[in-house]
Amino acid sequence: MNNPHEPLTESVRSLIDAVIRTEVGTDKLAAAHAHVTAALELLSEQLMPGSFGVRVTPDGRSQPSGNVLIGQRNAIAPPLTVEHDDDGLVSTEVELGAAYEGPVGHVHGGVCSLILDHLLGATAHRPDGPAFTGTLQLRYVRPTPLGRLRAEAWVEHEDGRKTYARGRILSGGEPTVEAQGVFIRPRSAG
Amino acid sequence: MNNPHEPLTESVRSLIDAVIRTEVGTDKLAAAHAHVTAALELLSEQLMPGSFGVRVTPDGRSQPSGNVLIGQRNAIAPPLTVEHDDDGLVSTEVELGAAYEGPVGHVHGGVCSLILDHLLGATAHRPDGPAFTGTLQLRYVRPTPLGRLRAEAWVEHEDGRKTYARGRILSGGEPTVEAQGVFIRPRSAG
Numbered sequence: 001m002n003n004p005h006e007p008l009t010e011s012v013r014s015l016i017d018a019v020i021r022t023e024v025g026t027d028k029l030a031a032a033h034a035h036v037t038a039a040l041e042l043l044s045e046q047l048m049p050g051s052f053g054v055r056v057t058p059d060g061r062s063q064p065s066g067n068v069l070i071g072q073r074n075a076i077a078p079p080l081t082v083e084h085d086d087d088g089l090v091s092t093e094v095e096l097g098a099a100y101e102g103p104v105g106h107v108h109g110g111v112c113s114l115i116l117d118h119l120l121g122a123t124a125h126r127p128d129g130p131a132f133t134g135t136l137q138l139r140y141v142r143p144t145p146l147g148r149l150r151a152e153a154w155v156e157h158e159d160g161r162k163t164y165a166r167g168r169i170l171s172g173g174e175p176t177v178e179a180q181g182v183f184i185r186p187r188s189a190g
Numbered sequence: 191m192n193n194p195h196e197p198l199t200e201s202v203r204s205l206i207d208a209v210i211r212t213e214v215g216t217d218k219l220a221a222a223h224a225h226v227t228a229a230l231e232l233l234s235e236q237l238m239p240g241s242f243g244v245r246v247t248p249d250g251r252s253q254p255s256g257n258v259l260i261g262q263r264n265a266i267a268p269p270l271t272v273e274h275d276d277d278g279l280v281s282t283e284v285e286l287g288a289a290y291e292g293p294v295g296h297v298h299g300g301v302c303s304l305i306l307d308h309l310l311g312a313t314a315h316r317p318d319g320p321a322f323t324g325t326l327q328l329r330y331v332r333p334t335p336l337g338r339l340r341a342e343a344w345v346e347h348e349d350g351r352k353t354y355a356r357g358r359i360l361s362g363g364e365p366t367v368e369a370q371g372v373f374i375r376p377r378s379a380g
Contacts, residue, residue: 004216008223009209012202015226016265018233019199020242020256026194032229033198036205039225042218043208051288051295051336052210066210066291068298075206076266076289098241099266101256102308105241108258109323110307114300118292121299133299136328143322146241 005065005073012075013099020098069118080115082122090122090167091152100146107144109177112169116179119153124163124183131163136181144169144176153179161185195255195263202265210288259308270305272312280312280357281342290336297334299367302359306369309343314353314373321353326371334359334366343369351375 015036022029052066052073065073069080078094085091094115102108117136124131153167162184169177205226212219242256242263255263259270268284275281284305292298307326314321343357352374359367 004219004223005209005212008219008226011223011226011230012205012209015202015230015233016206018230018237019195019202019265020261020263021237022195022233023236023238024233028232028235029194029198032232033194033201035225035229035232036198036201039222039229040201040205040208042222042225043205043212043214045218046213047208047211048213051291053291053294066288068290068292068301071210071291073210074289074291075209098256099264100258101241101243101261101264102258103320103322104243108304108308109311109326110304111258113303113307113326113328114298117300117303118298130293132293132333133328133330135330136299136303138303138323138326138328140323140325 003072009073009075013078016075016099017097069114080118082119084122088123089152089154090119091150092119093148093150095148096146098146103143105146107146107149109140109144112140112144112177113138113179115151116153116167116169116177117181119151120165120167120179120181121183123153123155123165123167124185126185129185131183131185134162134182134184136179139178140176141178142174142176144171147171156180161187193262199263199265203268206265206289207287259304270308272309274312278313279342279344280309281340282309283338283340285338286336288336293333295336297336297339299330299334302330302334302367303328303369305341306343306357306359306367307371309341310355310357310369310371311373313343313345313355313357314375316375319375321373321375324352324372324374326369329368330366331368332364332366334361337361346370351377 055063065071071077080092100111150170156164166180168175245253255261261267270282290301340360346354356370358365
C-alpha cells in the first residue's frame, strides 16, 4: 500500500462503524470528537475544489479514487473490488457491517440497488469510457442480512451503444435481490 | 442537539469529504491518521455487538440512528430528512458532495436508487412497522449533478399490504431519475 491515503481511509471506515456502535460515555465521546476535529483541520489546510473525479495515472489506468463504491479514498465505499472473469462474469465479494443497515440486522434495500447498479454497469464499461445507467429493475426476493455477500452480473445482450445486463446479490449462496438493466455508452466514448 | 453523537457524526461526515479532497503532504496525512486512530481507540473501548438496529425512545418514537440514509449516528447518511406533507407527498432536500460521486461531477446512479428506494418506501411505512421493497424500477432521464437535490415520492395506489409508489429526483427543478416500486408490509406489522 504505497498510497498513504488508503490506510487513512481504512481507519475512517472503522471510525464510521465505531461512531454507530460505541457505548462509551460523554467524556470519551468529547475526547474522540476533539481528535476528529484535529484530523479534519489538518486535512482541510489544502483541499481540491469540487470532487475527486477520475484521474488517469501515468501508465494509463483510470483512478476513480473518490467513487462512492470503489474509491480507495472514499470511506463510504466498502470498497467494492470488482472482478472480471474471462467468461464475462463480473463479480464482487463484500462484507457489509452496521454502517449499511436499513431494516434491523439487514442491508438497506437501496444499498443493494447501489451495488447492483454499479456491478451491472461494470459489464458495459469500456477502457475508453464508462457506461451510464438507462434503466434498472430490481426484485427483492428475500431480506439481505448484514455480513458477507456476493454480487454478480453478466451481459444478456448488446445492441450498439446499449448493454442489457442482469445480476443478483447472494447471501449464503441464496439470491436475495435480482436485477436487470440497460446501460448506455455515450456517443463520444465510441 | 442534546445528543453528543450527532455533532461527532457531523464531523466524521466532513472528515470523509476531506480525506477524498485533501491535497496536504504525507506528514500531515500521517498526523491526521494518528488523530483518527486515537479517536477510534477511544470509541472502541466499548462497542455494542452487531448493528444499532432500531431503538424505541421512552416516548415511543422509533430511532433508527444507524440507518445508512437517515441515521443521526451514521456518517454515511447525508442524513436525509424525510418530510411527510398532509396531502401524502413524501419529500427531501439534500446536498450531495464529493463523497457520493460516480461519473465525474455527478451523483452515482446507485446513490439515486438508494435515495429513491428509501423515499418510495417511506410512503408505505406505518408507525407499527416498516415496509420492505418488493420491486423497484428506475429510469435515468439525465445525469444528476453533485450539489443540492430534491427527491419526492407519493402513493399511486394501495392493495392490502402492498403500496404502489412513484417518485423522482430533481436537480434545478428538472427530473433526473424517475422511479416506481411496490412496497410490502409484513403480515406481523398489520
